[in-house]
Amino acid sequence: MHGPITPGRPTGPDRTVGGRDYRRVMTDAHPFVAQTVLDCRDPRRLAEFYRELLGYAYRPGDEPPAAGAPDERGGDWLVLRPEPDAWRAGRGLAFQGNPEFVPPVWTPGPDRPGDQQMMLHLDMAVGDSASLELQRQRVLDLGGTVLHDRTDDEEEPLYVFADPAGHPFCIFVSG
Numbered sequence: 001m002h003g004p005i006t007p008g009r010p011t012g013p014d015r016t017v018g019g020r021d022y023r024r025v026m027t028d029a030h031p032f033v034a035q036t037v038l039d040c041r042d043p044r045r046l047a048e049f050y051r052e053l054l055g056y057a058y059r060p061g062d063e064p065p066a067a068g069a070p071d072e073r074g075g076d077w078l079v080l081r082p083e084p085d086a087w088r089a090g091r092g093l094a095f096q097g098n099p100e101f102v103p104p105v106w107t108p109g110p111d112r113p114g115d116q117q118m119m120l121h122l123d124m125a126v127g128d129s130a131s132l133e134l135q136r137q138r139v140l141d142l143g144g145t146v147l148h149d150r151t152d153d154e155e156e157p158l159y160v161f162a163d164p165a166g167h168p169f170c171i172f173v174s175g
Contacts, residue, residue, distance in 0.1 A: 103166025
């Protein structure tokens, strides 16, 4: 343990990331990045895409309902978290329902005036080119699309993908 929780810290239920209570590791000098939030029209669909792709788990209470039951939480706000003991756990992802969401436009060239521009993207790494190709097929099978193929780059082969909501993300060979 890292000592008592300082008064004034968040005290809501389940404030853990990677199995650690982040209320116990925060300091006044620096905030803690708990998760990246992606706006979308259908939080459940996007959460399912990333849950399958990354092997993350839902925050307790955010799991999909039983077959035929209404999805009371699935249209508003959902959180995925990495497995606590994974050596490369990373941070969580959250999905916020926004009926006015406009997918960003990704281009390998200059931005196109008037289009919703990409404001951030997720970078994910694999160990080798064979793993990169395996992940490309998984992304496609899960409903993503390839936006750019840079697998012929000897220094850093990569793909730029779009998730089902249109958010761009990269998977590259980390060497």
